[in-house]
Amino acid sequence: MQKKLLAIILTMAMLAVTTFGLTACQEKDVDNGSGQAETVPVDDNEENVPEDGEEDDEDQDVFNNDDTQAAAVAAFNELQGEVNGRTIINIYSFTTETVDDLLPMFLKANPNDFTDKFYINVEMAADHAAHRLAINTKLGENDGPDVFVADVDYAMHFAELSGTATIDEIGIEINEDDYYDYTLDLMRRKSDNAIMGLSHQATPGAMYYRADIAKEVLGVESEEEMQALVNDWDGFIDVAEKITTESDLAMIYGADELKRNFLNGRDMGWVDENDTFTIDEDTITEFVRVTQAIKDLDGLRNTGNAQWSDGWVRGMGDNEDSAFAYFGSTWYLHFVLAKNAQEGGSYGKWGMIPGPAPFYWGGTYWYASKETVTNDEEKAQAVKDIIEFFCVNEESMEGLAKEIGDFVSNKKVVDKIKDSDEFNNKLFLWETNHYQVFAEIAEDIDITRNITKHDADMDDLFTDFITNVFTNEMSISEAMAIMKEGVKADLSSITVM
Numbered sequence: 001m002q003k004k005l006l007a008i009i010l011t012m013a014m015l016a017v018t019t020f021g022l023t024a025c026q027e028k029d030v031d032n033g034s035g036q037a038e039t040v041p042v043d044d045n046e047e048n049v050p051e052d053g054e055e056d057d058e059d060q061d062v063f064n065n066d067d068t069q070a071a072a073v074a075a076f077n078e079l080q081g082e083v084n085g086r087t088i089i090n091i092y093s094f095t096t097e098t099v100d101d102l103l104p105m106f107l108k109a110n111p112n113d114f115t116d117k118f119y120i121n122v123e124m125a126a127d128h129a130a131h132r133l134a135i136n137t138k139l140g141e142n143d144g145p146d147v148f149v150a151d152v153d154y155a156m157h158f159a160e161l162s163g164t165a166t167i168d169e170i171g172i173e174i175n176e177d178d179y180y181d182y183t184l185d186l187m188r189r190k191s192d193n194a195i196m197g198l199s200h201q202a203t204p205g206a207m208y209y210r211a212d213i214a215k216e217v218l219g220v221e222s223e224e225e226m227q228a229l230v231n232d233w234d235g236f237i238d239v240a241e242k243i244t245t246e247s248d249l250a251m252i253y254g255a256d257e258l259k260r261n262f263l264n265g266r267d268m269g270w271v272d273e274n275d276t277f278t279i280d281e282d283t284i285t286e287f288v289r290v291t292q293a294i295k296d297l298d299g300l301r302n303t304g305n306a307q308w309s310d311g312w313v314r315g316m317g318d319n320e321d322s323a324f325a326y327f328g329s330t331w332y333l334h335f336v337l338a339k340n341a342q343e344g345g346s347y348g349k350w351g352m353i354p355g356p357a358p359f360y361w362g363g364t365y366w367y368a369s370k371e372t373v374t375n376d377e378e379k380a381q382a383v384k385d386i387i388e389f390f391c392v393n394e395e396s397m398e399g400l401a402k403e404i405g406d407f408v409s410n411k412k413v414v415d416k417i418k419d420s421d422e423f424n425n426k427l428f429l430w431e432t433n434h435y436q437v438f439a440e441i442a443e444d445i446d447i448t449r450n451i452t453k454h455d456a457d458m459d460d461l462f463t464d465f466i467t468n469v470f471t472n473e474m475s476i477s478e479a480m481a482i483m484k485e486g487v488k489a490d491l492s493s494i495t496v497m
Contacts, residue, residue, distance in 0.1 A: 069124050072096040076122065079104060086119040089382050092138075092148040093124055094131050095364070101404050102200075106389050109396060118382050128154065128456065139163035140371040146383050152203070152363035155186045156453035159196035165370040166194040171384050174198070174392060182360060182445040183409045190273075197367040198391035200400055202409045204441035205260060205329040207355025208337055210249065211429035213324060214351065217246045223432055227353040233290045236356050237297075243324045244297045251299035253315045253323040254306025255291050255470035256463065261327060262287035263462070264359040266450040270458040276495045277487050279480065280450070288469055288476055295470060304471045305463045317344015329361035330407040330438060338427045352425075352432045358444040366391055407438045414439050454491060461486040 076099035091098070099122055107115060123145075125131040132154060138144035140163040150158050158164055166189070167174070174195075176184055180202045187197045207230065214220040218229065218239065230236045240251035252258065266280040294300055301321060306312045315323040316337055328337060333352075341347040366387045373380040389396050397413045400406040402422070408414060414435070417423075423435035452458075461483050468479035484496045 069096060072099050073122060073124070075099070076103065076120075079107065080115070080119055083119045086115075087117060087378060087382075088119050088121050089379065089386070090144065090146050091120060091122045091386075092131070092135055092145040093122055094128070094149065094151055096124075097364075098122055098149065102390060102400075105396070105399065105403065106386060109389065110385070114382065114385065117378075132157065136161070139369055144369065144371075146369050146372040146379055147386055148367050148369075150197075150365050150367065152186065152360075152365065153456035153459065155197070155363070155365045156451055156455065158365070158367055159187050159189055160453050163370050164196050165368040165373045166196055167198060168194070169370060170368050170373050170387065171380070172198070172388055172392060178412050179409050180204075180411060180442045180445070182442075182447045183363070185448050186363075186451060187365065197365045198387060199363050199365045199409050200390040200397060201330070201363055201406045202438075202442045203329040203331065203360050203363040203407065204438045204445060205327055205359040205361045206333070206352050206434075206437055206441060207325055207327055208333070209325045209351050209353070210322070210346070210349055211351035212349040213243065213247055213249060215429075217242055223351055223353050223430060226351055227355075230353070230356050233286070233356050237290065237293045240294050240297050240299045240324075244299045247324070248320070248322070250301045250315070250323045251294050251297065252325050252327075253300070253312045253321075254302040254304060254309070255295065255300060256305040256307055256466050257325075257327055258287065258291060259462065259466065260359045260361050261355070261357040263459070264445065264447065264450070265357050269450040269452040269455070271452045271454050271494055274495070275493060276497060277484065284480075285476060291470065300470075304467045313340050314344065316340040316346065318346045318349075319344065322346070325355075327355065327359070329359075331362055333425075333427075333434060334405055338425075341427060347427060348429060350428050351430065352428055352434060352437050354437065354441050354444075358441050360442075360445050360447075401435075407435065407442075411439075414442075454494065457491055458487070461490070 091103075093099075103120060103122065107120075123134070125134050128151070131150070135145060135148050135150075135158065139148075139161060148158070183199050183202050184195055187195050187199075189196050209226065211220070211226070214226055218226075220226045220229070229239050243249055243251050262283050266283045268278050268280045270278060272278045291300075295303060301311060301315060301323060302309065311321050314321040316326065317340060326337060337350070338347070341350060368383045368387065373383055390400070391397075391409070394410060394413050397408045397410050398417060401408050401413065401417055418433070418435040418439050420435070421433075423433045424431045425434050428434075464486065465479045465483045468474040468482060469476065472479075474482075487494055488496050
């Protein structure tokens with residue numbers, strides 16, 4: 001199976017683990033979509049084994065840290081001291097944020113009662129496929145993960161594993177009304193709607209735009225005025241016409257910029273309840289219509305998949321590659337846009353609004369081993385304490401928001417802190433409070449109709465669809481026929497009609 005090898009663009013945003021090397025796109029761990037590499041196949045069914053007779057992880061080099069991961073793990077281990085007979089809690093993760101920020105915060109809040117008994121061993125893999133393989137093959141074994149975290153692209157896959165505990169089995173009680181709906185819907189097991197894990201964060205996406213150019217070209221004097229112009233996609237196209245004719249900026253950088261707005265809003269997922277490949281033709285057609293309209297206005301710098309390219313990054317600054325609008329989520333604001341605007345000379349010139357359609361991008365989800373929580377009482381309590389600290393305890397979740405910058409998944413916490421002046425962001429021309437905007441968007445995200453456990457694989461294939469339509473100038477039907485062939489080749493458990 002061919003997959004895009006996702007490289008880290010922002011090493012400061014990675015989360016580390018001891019011997020298990022993986023990277024992913026999440027709040028602070030950003031994926032670079034460039035390049036391809038052969039990856040290890042993993043099972044898409046509930047059994048925790050590799051597919052197609054693949055060797056188990058003892059024969060796969062999944063525990064292969066890069067220097068950044070190894071350094072982060074070493075620093076975390078030094079913080080904990082020697083094992084000295086303490087019970088080891090194994091955590092499989094995919095980002096250095098775990099050991100850089102999250103787990104140290106937990107240890108600080110639980111200095112003696114936890115650390116006297118337990119030693120946290122964090123393991124990380126080199127890429128998504130290796131992470132999936134390690135959990136698929138080790139979950140439920142004595143030396144396997146007691147807790148594991150996953151990027152949103154694989155959330156449903158891990159929720160459907162037979163070795164994953166429900167939150168009820170962990171002993172966690174929540175009021176579902178306190179959480180943004182989509183963060184729980186991503187965790188629901190299809191067979192019985194049980195919640196299989198929790199996230200400490202929500203990752204709603206916003207439209208970031210050059211407010212200085214909007215003021216000059218469109219006469220816009222506020223975020224509210226800008227939002228009124230782009231409440232729908234026809235309005236967005238109208239704005240693009242003015243931006244491309246009256247400024248030197250592209251409207252958006254690449255043909256893939258808007259894909260999450262449309263994919264998150266589909267009325268059906270890529271796979272139905274009978275494991276048959278399905279296409280929301282209306283949504284895909286609308287995505288192509290809007291993006292093609294921008295292309296026809298010379299509103300693209302790149303007609304292919306441009307995200308994470310050097311040009312896409314440069315376009316956030318003040319230069320000949322500049323683009324008017326970018327679409328990104330919570331972690332993206334801090335660790336992509338703000339960073340590159342600072343370096344590119346456009347800091348303080350941006351605005352932030354919901355844009356034409358709500359979407360999300362990224363997120364980290366926490367799970368527990370069913371074997372651990374049902375057969376090891378001592379470890380079970382430790383596992384519960386860890387997940388509750390990040391995903392349930394309102395005091396510690398408030399700390400995550402203020403100390404780390406997370407937009408948390410608990411609405412009560414968000415409502416308590418969202419009006420604070422500390423969230424007025426100087427990246428923006430009018431120092432917009434980003435927490436308030438994210439809170440508005442998060443309420444409107446609905447993924448109940450379109451989420452499946454195959455989404456990461458499908459999204460890889462959809463990037464090829466984008467290239468075929470906008471670079472190779474194929475018709476929708478021609479590009480979709482190629483995507484179907486990719487599904488047949490890569491995902492044999494899915495029926496393609």
